Amino acid sequence: MHMITELTRMWLTRSTKPFLFKKEYDQELPFSDCDGLGLYVHIPFCRSICSFCPYCKTLYSEEACSRYIDALIREIHLAGSQIPGKKIVTSLYFGGGTPALAADRIKEIIDAIQEHFIITQGIGIELHPENITPRTLHILKEAGITKLSIGIQSFQEKFQKLLGRTGADMDSLKAALSQVPFETVSMDFIFALPSQTFGDLKADVDAAFEAGANHVALYPFIDFTFTDSVLPSMGKKEKRRLLDQITRYCLETGCTRSSIWTFAREKHASYSSMTRDNFLGFGCSAATLLRDQFKINTFSVEEYIRRIDQKKMPTALTLRFTPRQRMIYYLFWTAYSTRVDPRDFEAFFGVPLKKMYGLELRLARLLGFAEEKDGVYSMTLKGAFYYHYYENFYTLSYIDRMWGLLRKEAFPEQMEL
Structure with missing residues (x-):
């Protein structure tokens, strides 16, 4: 490979x-002239750790999460105050981890961002199915969230067991989403799981739209070397047949393909933190992409907080691009x-x-x-x-x-x- x-x-x-990443950082970020700039915020805390998940995460504690959010807000001001006035940006996405564990402070984070940036295309947040309650959804909507991405992975018990997940209650999910509407409700699924068939994926997609989604994401299972997952990978031919079948099905039922793995039932529905020309990332493990450089923050929550306490950028590695x-x-x-x-x-x-x-x-x-x-x-x-x-x-x-x-x-x- x-x-x-x-x-x-x-x-x-x-x-x-080669792409050469070095232990260096810029205290001032050259983003003032970046068009199409997006924003990303990472909140790494989870109630439990999924074996297949590769993202930067740590077990939740109220004290650690509170200290982290305090540092996160300081990082936002540290970067945002570098230019006069407010910078126009496309979108803001919260990822994790489980950002809803900090639901009561999401508005505080958004308010800090809006002191320095004008968001023109909405604010999205990733959620665990357990987060889909009327109370949490009301808090998020009042904070300014317009897009949800719900990590279902699969509605089917056989795959939930493989992934070490608990099942999503369809009735509760549907009831909560109908009470608190959002511009985009995306549901994420994993495809290319062992023995998974087109019928399995079709059932998940149908269930998502029935539960209130207007957008679905079908991400391939990838066996990262540092996760605890022991699931075998699906063969190339089988994987291609499965992807082609579910793509044709989504298109035939009136969906628009908005990316390799995402399909929208309504034209306005969109959810993608990837397809942006430039972006600023806040929080541990968050990446920043600018005109001529790529940066990634430290993965350590404690070292992240320590850097911010020193009023320094928490960048771990920086790549300076050649034009090509x-x-x-x-x-x-x-x-x-x-x-x-x-x-x-x-x-x-x-x-x-x-x-x-x-x-x-x-x-x-x-x-x-x-x-x-x-x-x-x-x-x-x-x-x-x-x-x-x-x-x-x-x-x-x-x-x-x-x-x-x-x-x-x-x-x-x-x-x-």
């Missing part, structure tokens, strides 16, 4: 130079939406897409991975599967290695990818 991603990186960046590296990062995550518009690429980089990657675009069309219409490139079903297939290599070669290191060391010296 490492060899595949290494060769791809060298080809697309036209260089043998930044282009590849841009294209990889833009393609997540299943479409790439050359006009957007040229506006961002000041150079035509075909001049930089004309050969690759022709190959993508010849191999049946993409189609071109009105100058815009869109993925075919085949292209979407192979994007997913390569993304699995990317995740295990890059993200798995980086997160695995950061889970062990709060501030590693450097990392080459």
